[in-house]
Amino acid sequence: MTDSAEARDLAREAADHELAETVPHPFVTLLGGVRGALETVLPPLVFITVYLALGGTGSRALAWAIGSAVALALAFTIWRLVERTHPARAVGSILLVLVSGYIASRTGSAADFFWPRVLLNAASALAFVVANLIGWPLIGVILGALAGSRTRWRKDPDLMRAYRLASWPWAVLNALRAVLLAFFIDGNQLWALAASGAFFYALTLVAVVSSWWIIKRSLPADHPGIRHPRVPAVTPAATPGA
Numbered sequence: 001m002t003d004s005a006e007a008r009d010l011a012r013e014a015a016d017h018e019l020a021e022t023v024p025h026p027f028v029t030l031l032g033g034v035r036g037a038l039e040t041v042l043p044p045l046v047f048i049t050v051y052l053a054l055g056g057t058g059s060r061a062l063a064w065a066i067g068s069a070v071a072l073a074l075a076f077t078i079w080r081l082v083e084r085t086h087p088a089r090a091v092g093s094i095l096l097v098l099v100s101g102y103i104a105s106r107t108g109s110a111a112d113f114f115w116p117r118v119l120l121n122a123a124s125a126l127a128f129v130v131a132n133l134i135g136w137p138l139i140g141v142i143l144g145a146l147a148g149s150r151t152r153w154r155k156d157p158d159l160m161r162a163y164r165l166a167s168w169p170w171a172v173l174n175a176l177r178a179v180l181l182a183f184f185i186d187g188n189q190l191w192a193l194a195a196s197g198a199f200f201y202a203l204t205l206v207a208v209v210s211s212w213w214i215i216k217r218s219l220p221a222d223h224p225g226i227r228h229p230r231v232p233a234v235t236p237a238a239t240p241g242a
Contacts, residue, residue: 039076039093040204041197043069044114048194051110056190062110066101069113073097096120111185114193118181125174128167137163139170139211147227156229162218166211173207 047069054061073094080089096116104113131138135154140163144153153159177200184192215226223230 035076035079036089037201039089040201043072043093043097044197045194046072047113048110048190052190056110059105059108062104062108065110066097066104066113069097070094070101109188110190111188111193114181114185114196118178118185121174121178121181125171125178128171128174132164132167132171135160137167139163139167143226149227149229152231153226153229155231158219158223159226159229162215165218166214169207169210169214173203176203 047065050068051061051065054064073096077091077094100113100116103115104110128138131141137160140153140159141151143163144150153163181193181196183189184196219225
């Protein structure tokens with residue numbers, strides 16, 4: 001690596017570190033704050049509440065329930081756009097609601113509205129497991145982006161180990177969500193499905209605390225933390241003939 005390349009890398013790392021110190025803690029960002037909680041809790045609650053309030057049977061009740069869920073997801077997207085924050089999460093919610101509504105409208109079952117969530121959580125659980133096995137723990141990918149360290153954490157053996165361990169609670173969380181949702185759908189337990197958003201958000205809090213505790217316990221006492229990976233210094237290659 002040339003001196004100029006080293007200088008550019010050092011300047012980029014310094015800029016990333018400076019930026020990281022000005023943003024909220026990555027785990028706080030991961031939860032999404034109050035808006036993140038609302039985006040998790042309200043859609044299933046509103047959908048089931050509207051459906052049951054209109055009798056809990058028939059295409060009319062189901063159509064109004066789907067429309068209410070879509071309107072709510074759209075409102076969250078507009079909220080993010082007005083505040084000029086990244087709308088990807090809210091846009092994803094709209095797509096999820098549209099697919100869910102289509103399935104429910106085709107089957108005529110309000111419970112079937114939640115099948116895409118089962119598949120999404122199952123896929124997420126599998127992704128966490130596979131990513132751990134191939135050396136790209138997803139907690140590291142996510143926190144690296146949020147903390148400003150990008151992928152430099154992969155060069156830090158301590159962070160790699162910590163992120164691998166901290167990813168397992170998220171694999172378990174997503175697998176548990178998928179199993180519980182499938183159980184509630186199979187039993188047509190509509191109020192349980194309505195409360196699933198709040199219950200799952202509570203489980204997310206547990207996963208956040210668990211993974212953060214694992215990271216703190218796994219890192220050496222002298223480690224500077226997730227914002228500052230310890231990247232081994234690169235020894236310049238010897239000049240031929242030197």
